[in-house]
Amino acid sequence: MADGEGRAVRFGIIGCAAIACTLFRAIKLAPNATLVAIASRSLSKAEVFKSANGVEDSVTLYGDYESLLDDPSVDAVYIPLPTSLHVKWAVAAVEKKKHVLLEKPTAMNVAELDVIIQACEVNGVQFMDGTMWMHHRRTDKMKEFISDPSLFGELKTVHSNFTYLADSNFLANDIRLNPNLDGLGALGDIGWYCIRSILWATDYKLPNSVIANRNPTFNDSGVPLSCGASLIWDNGLIATFHCSMQAQMSMDLCVIGTRGIIHVNDFVLPFDETFASFNHCSDSRFTEPIIGWRRPLPREEVVQMEIPQDARMVVEFSKLVVGVRDEHRSPEMKWAAITRKTQLVVDAVLASIENEFKPVDVHQG
Amino acid sequence: MADGEGRAVRFGIIGCAAIACTLFRAIKLAPNATLVAIASRSLSKAEVFKSANGVEDSVTLYGDYESLLDDPSVDAVYIPLPTSLHVKWAVAAVEKKKHVLLEKPTAMNVAELDVIIQACEVNGVQFMDGTMWMHHRRTDKMKEFISDPSLFGELKTVHSNFTYLADSNFLANDIRLNPNLDGLGALGDIGWYCIRSILWATDYKLPNSVIANRNPTFNDSGVPLSCGASLIWDNGLIATFHCSMQAQMSMDLCVIGTRGIIHVNDFVLPFDETFASFNHCSDSRFTEPIIGWRRPLPREEVVQMEIPQDARMVVEFSKLVVGVRDEHRSPEMKWAAITRKTQLVVDAVLASIENEFKPVDVHQG
Numbered sequence: 001m002a003d004g005e006g007r008a009v010r011f012g013i014i015g016c017a018a019i020a021c022t023l024f025r026a027i028k029l030a031p032n033a034t035l036v037a038i039a040s041r042s043l044s045k046a047e048v049f050k051s052a053n054g055v056e057d058s059v060t061l062y063g064d065y066e067s068l069l070d071d072p073s074v075d076a077v078y079i080p081l082p083t084s085l086h087v088k089w090a091v092a093a094v095e096k097k098k099h100v101l102l103e104k105p106t107a108m109n110v111a112e113l114d115v116i117i118q119a120c121e122v123n124g125v126q127f128m129d130g131t132m133w134m135h136h137r138r139t140d141k142m143k144e145f146i147s148d149p150s151l152f153g154e155l156k157t158v159h160s161n162f163t164y165l166a167d168s169n170f171l172a173n174d175i176r177l178n179p180n181l182d183g184l185g186a187l188g189d190i191g192w193y194c195i196r197s198i199l200w201a202t203d204y205k206l207p208n209s210v211i212a213n214r215n216p217t218f219n220d221s222g223v224p225l226s227c228g229a230s231l232i233w234d235n236g237l238i239a240t241f242h243c244s245m246q247a248q249m250s251m252d253l254c255v256i257g258t259r260g261i262i263h264v265n266d267f268v269l270p271f272d273e274t275f276a277s278f279n280h281c282s283d284s285r286f287t288e289p290i291i292g293w294r295r296p297l298p299r300e301e302v303v304q305m306e307i308p309q310d311a312r313m314v315v316e317f318s319k320l321v322v323g324v325r326d327e328h329r330s331p332e333m334k335w336a337a338i339t340r341k342t343q344l345v346v347d348a349v350l351a352s353i354e355n356e357f358k359p360v361d362v363h364q365g
Numbered sequence: 366m367a368d369g370e371g372r373a374v375r376f377g378i379i380g381c382a383a384i385a386c387t388l389f390r391a392i393k394l395a396p397n398a399t400l401v402a403i404a405s406r407s408l409s410k411a412e413v414f415k416s417a418n419g420v421e422d423s424v425t426l427y428g429d430y431e432s433l434l435d436d437p438s439v440d441a442v443y444i445p446l447p448t449s450l451h452v453k454w455a456v457a458a459v460e461k462k463k464h465v466l467l468e469k470p471t472a473m474n475v476a477e478l479d480v481i482i483q484a485c486e487v488n489g490v491q492f493m494d495g496t497m498w499m500h501h502r503r504t505d506k507m508k509e510f511i512s513d514p515s516l517f518g519e520l521k522t523v524h525s526n527f528t529y530l531a532d533s534n535f536l537a538n539d540i541r542l543n544p545n546l547d548g549l550g551a552l553g554d555i556g557w558y559c560i561r562s563i564l565w566a567t568d569y570k571l572p573n574s575v576i577a578n579r580n581p582t583f584n585d586s587g588v589p590l591s592c593g594a595s596l597i598w599d600n601g602l603i604a605t606f607h608c609s610m611q612a613q614m615s616m617d618l619c620v621i622g623t624r625g626i627i628h629v630n631d632f633v634l635p636f637d638e639t640f641a642s643f644n645h646c647s648d649s650r651f652t653e654p655i656i657g658w659r660r661p662l663p664r665e666e667v668v669q670m671e672i673p674q675d676a677r678m679v680v681e682f683s684k685l686v687v688g689v690r691d692e693h694r695s696p697e698m699k700w701a702a703i704t705r706k707t708q709l710v711v712d713a714v715l716a717s718i719e720n721e722f723k724p725v726d727v728h729q730g
Binding site: 018019021022025153156159163164165209211213214217226228230232238242246249250252256257259260261263266269270271272279281282284285289290291292310357359 | 383384386387390517518521522524526528529530574576578579580582591593595597598601602603605607609611612613614615617619621622623624625626628630631634635636637638644646647648649650651653654655656657658662663673675722724
């Protein structure tokens, strides 16, 4: 049997958050995955989700999470619960030998995340977080570009921002702003992507230190609504990011090397599901006299998508699950390592904010 | 006589730096300006410039700066000398009642700049610095957009970067990297534009404090090759910038309000001289489920140019000069005020670098 072409991975979804609708569709679109069960805190909530999303009758509904985890027909679970509940339910799932696709932010801190990752290692299950843009074909194409020394040279700086304008209802009620549920606020919700994009650009080389930007904003419960940071490496490399729930939507990534540059303004959620593009340029110079840019100018590269990035994430996760389930392979631990580095930087940003914006050293630990 | 439509302003150029070629062309293209004299440190240097640029025989060449300043046929001077010489020669020009178009960075620090500005006030001459992009019609259009509350809302954040890759010859020989000539390095050469763009976006509201980014790089003489900073205002507004002579060319500006956003990737020198564009978007939202952006997506607005931004700068400066020269108007001091705020932030970035990246308060003084 060819790699990852086994029987479809049977998914259960634990929790019916808004993002569960996205993954419900993604599992449907992924040829190597199938949804078999949905659990919510009550059966009625699961039924509301079923009717709102047109869930097939073949999918079992559960009114509690444990019962889904006890269902032997479930290979893997997608967990979109509030972040503070991740460690409990991810570990519970892993101990029932369920492979785990865990929504981001993955944990309240790296200590919690380590409990989850360790449980995955002990139980031999696949772990992946729900950072969808990592699985877009554009991301692969951009990586090709920045990995080519003749096009890109050596990485020098990265800037990323992800902002959106939360309305008053969201600010008052969303779990992402409740310190008892998702205390990481904008940093966990969207700063996560900026940090991931920076680590992605550096080939996951952890920065030596992280310095939070001054002027973060918080809600009355102390949950971040906007913040940012600079990340510093030994060799002069610097990256900055800004995230906010209080500004017009942006999802910008700019990666600059000595010889090349890429720009993308929809890196997390592409404007269109069937294609996406990025702008790149290599070896630009000034004209003489200095009145403009010498040709060639930055060019747009368009990447077509047969299935959207969320479905491609499910496909890639499911291939790994099939490898473990049917082919006695070891789980692919690179995804856990990437998640852990992201969480380490999230923790460092918060620590820097709490420590009066002093630099916080980042250690693999 | 209509505003600024008097006899053409008669320009002298003091110094034959590379950027003088740009202004030589700009003066030629500006209908209300004419070049009458060029001075260099020696007549032979002026003659080289003349033959390299096709300077008309009607233009007087001088082998020293004083003689040009003594020429009564010169109304205004453009000064592209190394920054450390600005205070001496700008003041000398002003005391001869010459209006001054001063290349940026305008001075080594605000104390020097204040000497220049005060001399302009005392002598009643027009001052403007050579920040060309301020005079592009696109800049006006972008300002219209961010000034419209229904399109842009309230300003929340700005990010700007300007980078280019200096070659080894430039790094070894360019005056911008010689501490005895232009000790501000990348900060003065290109960080100047980033800082100006941030101030422009805030309607020239000075930040409360400036914090330099860690990891600046310097040449062996201690001149900055790359650096950046965050600028902080009381109301939660934050802006960041990065400038470098060690990375592929970029000239990015992203301005984000609560309701709108603009992106431009060639804000200092447009890709094309006859038109330029910027992308803008208002009131973007996520789709439900969260798989993308709701329409309308960001749109490109194209602005046509009859004459390039450098020529438009000369036109606008010359109009003001005609007002003073022929119509007994007072010089327009807004340009000096904008220059001064830019220089104050430049100074604060350097002070923060020198003070171990601590915040530096910015005062109007």
